[in-house]
Amino acid sequence: MERDESLKEETPIEAEVKEDEEFENISLEEDEITLLQNENLKLNNEIEALKERLLRTTAEYENYRKRTAKEKEGIYSDACEDVLKEMLPVLDNLERAMSVEGELEDLKKGIDMTLKQFKDSFNKLGIEEISTENGFDPKLHEAVMHVQDESFGPNQVVEIFLKGYKRGDKVIRYSMVKVAN
The missing domain is CATH 2.30.22.10 (Head domain of nucleotide exchange factor GrpE)
Structure with a gap:
């Protein structure tokens, strides 16, 4: 009767050879493990570098956003100030005209001068x-x-x-x- 090869027992020499092959496979696997660990370490370092770069970029963007908002507010304030500087003398002259007592012609002349000043202010502001x-x-x-x-x-x-x-x-x-x- 023929025996199935998987059922036959190993001889001591065959067992020794098999053990040597397994040891060689284990040492190959250890080399692979070492290579994979090195590659894993390298990839982790790259990930950390990218995280650091992303964090810095996010911080720079946030600073940029705050700075531009502050500059925009400053520009608006300066523009309002420039307009008011041009208009306040006109207001002053209108108040003076209201407090002056005199003839109607003098009052009209003062209002005409104030209107001219107002139009000049508009021209300066474009x-x-x-x-x-x-x-x-x-x-x-x-x-x-x-x-x-x-x-x-x-x-x-x-x-x-x-x-x-x-x-x-x-x-x-x-x-x-x-x-x-």
Whole structure:
């Protein structure tokens, strides 16, 4: 009868050879383990370096965000201050005009001078009055009334209820107007 090879017993020499092979496999595995540990250590160092870099980048961004918010607030404060510096002398002259007693012509002359000063302040700030000479423009004017009148052309501004102002291309206040046809 033939015996199954898996059931046969090992001879002492075969056992010794098998043990030597297992030992060699173990030493190979130890070398692999050492290599893997070194690679793991290297990867952990890279991860720590990336974490440190991310932390620094996050801190830099947070500092940048705070700094720009502070600068933006400073710019707004400076702009308001510049506008007020231009407008306060006008207010002072209006208050002086109200306290002066005199003739109507003198009062009108004082108000005209104050209006000129006000317009000069606007010029220094780059603010200009919106023109209505070129007809109605919905980008610059707000039509609050409409009239049918053949003596005026189409979309012609007939009356200005409230003057509009702009600075550069930005409209500060739209002109309130009556438009014909």
